[in-house]
Amino acid sequence: MIVVTDLSHDRDGVATLKNINLSIERGGVTALIGPNGAGKSTLLSLMSRLLPIQRGTIMVDDLQIGRCPNDVLARKLAILPQSNDTAPLLTVRELVSFGRYPYHKGRPDQRDREKVEEAIVALGLQPLAERRLDSLSGGQRQRAQVAMTFAQDTDYVLLDEPLNNLDIAASRSLMAVLQELARNHDRTIVIVLHDINYAAAYADRIVAMKDGQIVASGSPDEVLTETLLWTVFETNPKVHRIGAKVMVQV
Amino acid sequence: MLHKRLCVLALLLLCVCVAGYLLLGSRGNWGFVLSFRGNKLVALLLVAVSVSTATVLFQTVTQNHILTPAIMGFDALYLLILSVSVFVLGAQQFVHLSETGRFLLNTTLMMGAALMLFGTLLGRARSDLFRMILTGIIFAGLFRSITGFIQRMIDPNDYVVVQFSSFARFSRINLPLLAIAAALTFAGCFAAWRMRHRLDVLALGSDAATNLGVNPREGMFQVLFVVSVLVSVSTALVGPLAFLGLLVVSVARQITPTETHGLLLPSAALVCAITLVGGQLVLEHLLNLNTPLIVVVDMIGGLVFLGLLLRRKRR
Incomplete structure (x- = not known):
């Protein structure tokens, strides 16, 4: 389980994360969504020790990020960096x-x-x-x-916008692979996504962020509502529900 | 397998060059000839290993195959120290300085400057490698203009001494000096060899290295420290060697196209040793020329550099 406690982060005097508290259960795919500049990538970078933690703590099972040896963490948590x-x-x-x-x-x-x-x-x-x-x-x-x-x-795999520059076939097959890794190989996947529909289709949990704070978290069904999309993204697309599936009309 | 065979072949070629260099056209007392030429040969080999290793390491941490540590102003600093000491002491005094003393002074000053420059990397939260390289290049420009200024004020007779020492020369180097240089070079190369697997990981970039449990800042600083030792030693020993590293490492990359440092470090060192010993053999014993080898190497190296740049652009 990844537990984030009282995490804050400044960049050049501007607060990018404000007192985040979040726990991500083991197993499944968790998607971080939110508008540009909401702090999704910062949060992921802090979790994966690509940025030094300023205030607050992040625990990955019994390892504290920034305190535990780098190579021990490398056997517990893997990152797929943004540039490939x-x-x-x-x-x-x-x-x-x-x-x-x-x-x-x-x-x-x-x-x-x-x-x-x-x-x-x-x-x-x-x-x-x-x-x-x-x-x-x-x-x-x-x-x-x-x-x-x-x-x-590793038990945990963190991915920062892996679908950038991928076409629909590559995106779908990558998401299916990640889903399969989570279901059949007992990995915990945390992924930053821009396209809400991919989050809706493949994630087990969605965490919505805005202005460095967490606005909502839960299953796609709970989180993706028209009111929430308006609060988070300040745009009002229609949300369709087909059975248990959610689709956002773009 | 192929790489191993290539390395054996290169080793054989190097042996031929070494034998040729020691034996060709020698007349008279063998003991004298061998010790006289052996001394120069050791200097050539030391410089070959340290220049090629330093260049490979530098290219790895900068993730750029057309950079060389020479670009960071080591040569310029060497020339500045040279000009200032000739200017202050006068040519007569300068020529009578002890070689070992000059070597140690040069090495210390260059390593000090390098560490100050590399130290700026550690202070920042996010290490900014390219800012550091740019700072190095700008300082090199500054050093060069100060050198130019001093050389204009220098007595023309003294200037001849400066000009003579401005090119790398593998003239006879005294034994204690050679021993110190050998010890430092071995220490540097040993450290690089110990790091070879970590270097493979660092070459993937800092995020990927972090992912694999290698601290990129720590690794980068260690690598740059080794680079500063190797470059300072080779420059202080024989003088500026601007394009040599770039030339031999790109040739080595053509021969053994690999990212594995366990292979790249020896192959670059072999190519460099063959270039220097073979070049010196041709120049000194076959053509009977007195031109410093490095003038030729720099010309070819410059052309290779241009070629690399142009090929990059086309892709």
Whole structure:
């Protein structure tokens, strides 16, 4: 369980997060939504120790972010950073192999190699395994990154807007993969999403943020209402309910 | 497998160059010839290893394959120290200074300057590598203009001494000095080799490194510290070597196209050693020229740099 207590953050004197209290249960996909500048990415960066914590605490199970050793946390929590143009000359297999680095520190054994193969198979990357990253499409590269976090074998996976620059097919297949990871591999996924409909379709929980504060959290059905969308985004789209599914008309 | 074979081949080529350099055209007392040439050979090899390693490390932390630590103004600082000391002491005094003393002074000053520059990275919440590089380039410009100013005021006879020392020369270097330089170079290279797996991770970028449990700021600072040791030692030992690192590392990347530092560090060192020893062999013993090798290397290196830039643009 990720527990955020009294978390505040300033950037250049402007408060980007104001006294956040939030707990994310184990299992499932949790989506962070909100307008630009609401503090979603800041919150995710603080959770993943990409930014130093100024006030408040974040606990991931029994590990306190900023206090526990980096490599211990790397076996508990993985991040998929926003930019994915890293190391274009690596092959897919080489990139995925890096996911095992927190365990073997440069000297992989048989088990590490098996885990890498498992990750490549789980994400259907076998035909691309020997291709270099700069020869892949955006969606395939994103998939390779996810395979790396899969090989990293962590309980928690945090993703910052992974659907940027992906077309509908790549977006849907990535979200389906994440959902499958959460359901069948017992991973806890926290994801920042811009498109509310993807959050509605694939998330088990939605946390809505505005001006550095949490406005609502709960199942898509509870959170996505016309009044809430007006409070959070200051726009008034129609919300349709088809059975248990919610759809926001854009 | 292929990489290993290539490395063995390069090692053989290096041995040929070394043997050629030691033996070709030698007449007279063997003991004298071998110790005289052996001394220069050791200097060439030390510089080769330290320049190539420093360049690989620097390119890794900056995630940029067309940068070289020379761009940060180490050469400019060396020339400034040289000009100021000739200006203050006069050429006669300067020439009689002890070599070891000058080497230690140069190394200390350059490492001090480098650490001050790299230290600015640690103060910030978000390390801004490119601001640091830009600061280095601007300081290099400042150093160069001060050097130019001093050289205009210098006695023309003294200026000849400055000009002579402005190019890297692998002339005979005394033994104690060579020993100190060797110790520092070995320490630097050993540290780099110990870090090779961590370097692979750092090359992925700071966010990805954090994800894999490597603290990027700590790693970056350690790497830059090693770079400052290696660059200071090689520059203080023989003089400025602007494009050498860039040239040999890009050639090494062509021969062994890999991101694995366990392979890249030795292959770059081998290419650099072959370039220096082989180049010196051709220049000194085959062509009987007295031109410093580095003039030739800089010209080719400059062309390679331009080529890299243009190829980048086309892609």
